[in-house]
Each structure stands twice: as structure tokens, then as C-alpha cells.
Amino acid sequence: MDRFLLDNAALYRTLVKGFKPTPVPRSTSTSSDIIVSARVRPLIDEDVEAGFPSAVFPRSLGTGVVDIHDLYNHPRGRPILKSSNYQVDRLFDSQTTTEEIYENLVVDLLPFTWNGGIGTLFAYGQTGSGKTFTVSRIEQLVAESLMKGNLEGERRIYMTIIDLGGNSAYDLLNEREPISILEDSFGVTQLAGAVEHIVKDEHDMMSLIMRAASFRRTAPTFKNDASSRSHAICRIRIYNPVTDSDGYLYLIDLAGSEAARDVAVHGADRMRETREINISLSVLKDCIRGKVQSDRSAKSRQKKPHIPFRSSALTKVLKHVFDPNSSRSCKTVVIACVNPSLADTGPSKNTLRYAELLRVQTSASNKTGPDLKAPMLWTNAQLKSWISKNSGTPSISPTLLAPTESGAQLLHLPSADFESRCLKTPGVSIAQAGAFRSKIWQLHVDSQHGGSSLTKIVAKSGDSTEAETTPGSFGSLNRWSSRDLNPNATGLPFQERIRPGMVVSLKQHPESTSIDSQPENTKMVVILCPSEAAPSDVKDRPGDMTNSKSNKQADMEEIGDPRGKRFLCAMLMPGLTADAYELNIWSQAVIDVNMMEKEVIIEYDAGTRYYYVCL
Numbered sequence: 074m075d076r077f078l079l080d081n082a083a084l085y086r087t088l089v090k091g092f093k094p095t096p097v098p099r100s101t102s103t104s105s106d107i108i109v110s111a112r113v114r115p116l117i118d119e120d121v122e123a124g125f126p127s128a129v130f131p132r133s134l135g136t137g138v139v140d141i142h143d144l145y146n147h148p149r150g151r152p153i154l155k156s157s158n159y160q161v162d163r164l165f166d167s168q169t170t171t172e173e174i175y176e177n178l179v180v181d182l183l184p185f186t187w188n189g190g191i192g193t194l195f196a197y198g199q200t201g202s203g204k205t206f207t208v209s210r211i212e213q214l215v216a217e218s219l220m221k222g223n224l225e226g227e228r229r230i231y232m233t234i235i236d237l238g239g240n241s242a243y244d245l246l247n248e249r250e251p252i253s254i255l256e257d258s259f260g261v262t263q264l265a266g267a268v269e270h271i272v273k274d275e276h277d278m279m280s281l282i283m284r285a286a287s288f289r290r291t292a293p294t295f296k297n298d299a300s301s302r303s304h305a306i307c308r309i310r311i312y313n314p315v316t317d318s319d320g321y322l323y324l325i326d327l328a329g330s331e332a333a334r335d336v337a338v339h340g341a342d343r344m345r346e347t348r349e350i351n352i353s354l355s356v357l358k359d360c361i362r363g364k365v366q367s368d369r370s371a372k373s374r375q376k377k378p379h380i381p382f383r384s385s386a387l388t389k390v391l392k393h394v395f396d397p398n399s400s401r402s403c404k405t406v407v408i409a410c411v412n413p414s415l416a417d418t419g420p421s422k423n424t425l426r427y428a429e430l431l432r433v434q435t436s437a438s439n440k441t442g443p444d445l446k447a448p449m450l451w452t453n454a455q456l457k458s459w460i461s462k463n464s465g466t467p468s469i470s471p472t473l474l475a476p477t478e479s480g481a482q483l484l485h486l487p488s489a490d491f492e493s494r495c496l497k498t499p500g501v502s503i504a505q506a507g508a509f510r511s512k513i514w515q516l517h518v519d520s521q522h523g524g525s526s527l528t529k530i531v532a533k534s535g536d537s538t539e540a541e542t543t544p545g546s547f548g549s550l551n552r553w554s555s556r557d558l559n560p561n562a563t564g565l566p567f568q569e570r571i572r573p574g575m576v577v578s579l580k581q582h583p584e585s586t587s588i589d590s591q592p593e594n595t596k597m598v599v600i601l602c603p604s605e606a607a608p609s610d611v612k613d614r615p616g617d618m619t620n621s622k623s624n625k626q627a628d629m630e631e632i633g634d635p636r637g638k639r640f641l642c643a644m645l646m647p648g649l650t651a652d653a654y655e656l657n658i659w660s661q662a663v664i665d666v667n668m669m670e671k672e673v674i675i676e677y678d679a680g681t682r683y684y685y686v687c688l
């Protein structure tokens with residue numbers, strides 16, 4: 074094929090000269106959260122030496138349209154020119170410098186991530202198309218701008234640079250130590266085991282970038298002697314001590330997609346490496362396709378397709394871009410790098426095809442307007458608007474409560490911080506602040522379950538004395554709240570309506586700390602069953618075997634309380650964040666009703682997998 078192209082280079086040039094481009098209607102991007110761009114690099118010396126002419130012709134840059142030509146070896150006649158065109162949001166030709174690209178695409182990500190957003194830039198394209206050339210310069214420009222101190226407020230900057238070869242990950246700033254890519258209970262991808270370096274100034278950041286570059290694994294290929302055969306991920310975490318929240322900036326230089334001919338002269342190891350990289354890029358493409366279908370199906374209310382972002386380490390790291398339930402405010406910049414040589418027309422078309430696919434809206438919230446029932450998906454603007462309309466009288470100032478946070482970030486704020494921010498608005502009481510926090514959490518819990526059965530149950534059984542026993546929801550698997558749904562039960566003291574699943578807080582018993590293996594702040598339990606139904610090897614709250622007669626006697630004397638009815642209970646343990654609890658079903662004790670203080674209503678949040686107390 075290469076021979077054919079070289080032999081017909083003169084004819085090809087003539088055909089290209091006579092090419093009349095068909096007009097392409099300007100399609101505007103459907104999303105402000107993702108910018109898809111393409112950079113066509115110049116022909117470099119080795120392309121010129123190889124004798125292949127250019128095949129990629131950007132039209133005027135404002136159109137975003139690029140023509141790609143190929144020479145087709147017609148079996149009955151002379152070769153013909155086959156042309157196709159692709160459109161991206163922003164197009165950069167061979168004359169555009171990386172500094173200009175930075176100004177155009179990246180500069181806006183800095184204040185966004187500085188204020189808590191997740192910004193991601195990734196460059197993809199075939200081997201030798203200019204990804205490393207582009208991303209490494211952008212990293213330097215980010216280091217210069219970020220550390221200049223022009224952005225408002227105090228932040229701490231941390232940097233991690235890792236290398237993904239297929240599904241294995243290594244820390245490029247720690248001698249290529251292996252690390253793991255994990256998802257935490259908030260669904261946030263963590264680079265477990267990677268060392269985070271605190272960055273004090275531009276010089277620090279530059280030297281980390283240089284160190285990582287020198288560790289990056291490279292192997293010579295036929296196409297590009299310095300080809301990087303792994304994905305390099307530079308993560309900059311921007312910590313805001315005032316709000317105790319982080320913004321992230323990811324700069325990702327993907328491994329080159331490589332045609333089989335490029336590795337034909339290499340050994341088995343090299344082929345395996347290429348296969349692994351191609352698999353991760355193929356999962357990336359599946360995720361792109363899945364995301365496109367998911368966005369379309371959201372519009373037409375069809376079933377959402379599966380997006381396999383957990384199938385490769387790379388897409389796990391990019392989860393926030395592809396996960397339809399992603400709750401953080403994200404902005405993504407894609408740079409499709411294109412090698413202009415006629416010898417690489419196939420891969421260049423492939424690169425641009427995927428760039429076009431990515432130009433659909435990725436943010437569900439922007440597509441269908443703000444989802445008024447899902448605070449986890451709200452941007453800062455949507456959150457502010459909701460606060461101003463729903464925070465009661467006096468209205469809580471949205472700017473004081475959530476100056477920069479998204480809905481998800483505000484939900485994760487510890488209750489004490491949430492309340493102290495509310496109290497900054499003159500006239501707001503602690504009760505109003507607490508009730509308002511409950512309100513947004515209630516909305517979030519409802520949104521996790523479609524707002525259907527739960528909303529009905531909660532709405533009816535909240536303040537009102539009436540609880541609706543919706544068919545299929547009363548006592549069914551749809552229950553997410555510990556609230557008593559029995560309409561006859563309300564009004565009775567909790568001791569008289571104890572039932573399995575009820576949650577109670579415990580009185581601080583003077584004896585309890587010496588015999589209690591639970592952490593001091595565990596003061597809530599879930600009722601499982603009456604103590605008679607418990608096996609005899611369960612210890613009761615004072616530490617005795619529950620059904621041993623002599624122990625019961627001793628226990629009664631020791632505590633001196635009149636014995637009440639006793640129940641087998643499971644412990645609720647404090648979770649990682651304030652007001653969040655985990656149920657430890659295997660940590661059980663028998664507890665006398667006299668040690669119980671009051672009923673507590675808790676709700677389960679499937680998103681965080683914690684229980685939260687409702688006020």
C-alpha cells in the first residue's frame with residue numbers, strides 16, 4: 074500500500090488540487106462541559122523523507138471542519154481520490170502553537186478546578202501524532218499559571234503522576250512502584266498507593282513533571298522511536314482548606330493507537346504490550362459510544378445502555394467523564410492528535426471519527442435542564458438557585474452557604490460546617506439550618522430511589538399522623554427509611570411500639586463504657602428481635618450471656634435498673650463522614666428497653682452506602 078501511494082504521489086497531488094469541498098453545515102457543540110478539538114501536526118522531517126504528501130487539510134479554522142483524502146486503487150481504471158470530512162468544536166492546524174492551544178482550551182480549566190471542579194484534558198491519537206508534544210508543554214504551562222498566585226484564595230496543591238500500561242498502574246514519581254486504581258464509597262476513583270507530592274512553587278511542579286517524564290516507559294517502534302507505550306496521567310489536586318474540599322485537574326497523555334504493521338518487526342512482549350494498550354483504548358471507545366447512546370436514550374427515555382468504564386484502569390480513572398451518574402461538576406477537553414501524512418489516513422480518520430462521537434452532550438443536567446430532584450447532579454449555579462428558593466425565611470444566602478460547591482460537594486460537607494455557613498446569614502437559627510440540611514438530604518435520598526415509593530412514604534408519614542401503606546411498598550424491599558409506617562403506632566411512646574428495624578439511641582449508662590467494645594460515640598442500635606429469640610451466646614449490653622439465668626440475675630443486681638423488656642440489637646457505627654453511619658449486623662448485643670433513650674429515624678443512601686439520621 075505504501076508503495077502504491079508513493080508511486081502515485083504526483084497524481085494524488087493533482088487530484089487534491091482539483092478537490093472541491095462540499096459545504097458542511099456548522100454544527101454547534103451540544104455541551105459546554107466537553108470541548109472536542111483536533112490538532113493536526115505539521116509534516117515532520119521523517120514524513121518528508123519518507124516522501125508521503127499531506128492528506129489532512131483543515132478548512133478555515135472557525136468552521137472546525139477538516140478534510141482527509143485517501144488514494145483508492147481502483148481495480149479497473151486509474152486511482153481515484155476518496156475524501157471525507159470531520160467536524161470538531163475547535164480545530165488547530167500545523168501553524169498553531171501549543172501556547173495558543175493552551176490559551177484556547179486549558180486556561181479556563183484552572184479557575185474551574187481551583188474552585189472545586191474536576192477538569193480533564195486528554196490527548197489521543199495514533200503513535201507519533203503529537204500527543205506527548207502537546208501534553209508535556211501544556212503541563213509546563215499549567216505549572217507556570219497555577220503557581221503564579223493569580224487565583225484568589227489559599228489552596229494546597231498536590232501532584233501525582235502515574236503510568237498505566239494496559240491494566241497495571243505505576244507511580245512515576247516513586248520509582249515506578251505498582252499502585253491500584255480503586256473506587257471509594259462515594260464512587261470517586263482513588264489512586265491507591267500513589268505518592269502525592271505537595272507542590273510549593275512552579276519549580277517544584279516542573280521538577281516533578283521532568284522526573285515523571287524520565288521514568289515513563291518507552292520502547293522504540295517502527296513509527297516513532299520515542300513512542301510512549303503507556304498512558305501517562307498527571308493528577309493535580311487543589312485542596313481548599315476553607316471548604317475542606319478538592320478540585321482536580323487531570324492531564325492525560327494516552328498511549329498511541331498502533332497499527333499492526335508498526336509492530337510487525339517486534340517480538341512477543343511488544344505485541345502483548347500493544348494488545349493490552351489497544352484493549353484499554355478499545356474500552357475507551359466503548360465508553361465513548363456507550364456515553365453517546367446513554368445521552369441519546371436519556372433524551373428519548375429509553376433504557377440506558379451499559380457503559381463499561383470499570384473494564385479498564387484507564388476508564389476507571391476517567392470515570393467522572395463517562396459515568397452517567399457522575400455527581401461532580403466536570404469539564405473535559407479532548408485533543409484528537411492527527412498525523413497529516415497520507416500513509417496514516419486510516420488511523421487519522423479513526424481518531425477524528427471518535428472525536429466527532431464525543432461531541433454529544435455528556436452532562437445530563439445540562440441536556441434536560443437542571444434535574445430539580447437530584448441535588449447530587451446540581452452545578453453550583455443550580456444549587457444556588459435552589460437554596461435561594463427553598464431555604465425558608467429568612468432565605469439562607471446561597472453565596473455564604475455554597476460559594477463554589479456543586480450539589481454533591483455540599484452534601485458531603487460535615488453538618489457542623491453546613492450549619493455554621495448557614496448561620497452566617499443574619500437571622501438564620503440553628504434549627505432552620507438543621508432543617509434545611511435535612512431538606513436537601515431528603516431530596517437526595519428520594520432522588521436515589523426515583524423519588525417514587527420513598528417520597529410517598531416520607532411525605533405522608535413525616536409530620537402528619539397519617540402514613541400511607543402503598544401497595545408493594547409497605548414492608549417491602551422498597552423501604553429505605555426506618556420510619557414506622559404503621560398508622561396506628563404514631564402517638565404511642567416508642568417503648569410500646571418497638572419492632573424489628575426500629576433504630577433507637579442509647580442512654581449513656583455509667584457501666585456501659587467498661588463493658589462495651591463499641592467506640593464511645595456509637596450510641597445507636599437497630600432492633601433485631603426480642604431477646605428470647607436470640608441465641609444464648611450473644612452477650613447482653615452489660616456483657617453477660619443473654620439467656621443465662623444466673624447472669625441475668627447478676628446483671629440486674631449490678632445495674633440496679635428495673636428490668637424491662639430486652640431486645641437483640643445490631644450496632645450502628647460512625648461512618649467516614651459526619652452524620653453517616655454503617656450498620657454492623659454482626660456486632661450484636663441484648664439491650665434492655667430502659668437503656669434506650671428514644672427512637673431515631675435513619676435513612677439509607679444507596680449512593681454513599683451509608684445511613685443518615687433524619688431530623
Ligand SMILES: Nc1ncnc2c1ncn2[C@@H]1O[C@H](COP(=O)(O)OP(=O)(O)OP(=O)(O)O)[C@@H](O)[C@H]1O
Pocket residue numbers: 113114115117198199200201202203204205206207297299300301302327328329330410
Ligand atoms: N505540533 C508539532 N510541531 C512540531 N513537531 C511536532 C508537533 N507535534 C509532534 N511533533 C513531533 O512529532 C513527533 C511525534 O510526536 P509525539 O512523540 O508527541 O507523538 P505521540 O503521539 O506522543 O506518540 P506516542 O503515542 O508514540 O507517544 C515528535 O518528534 C514531535 O517532536
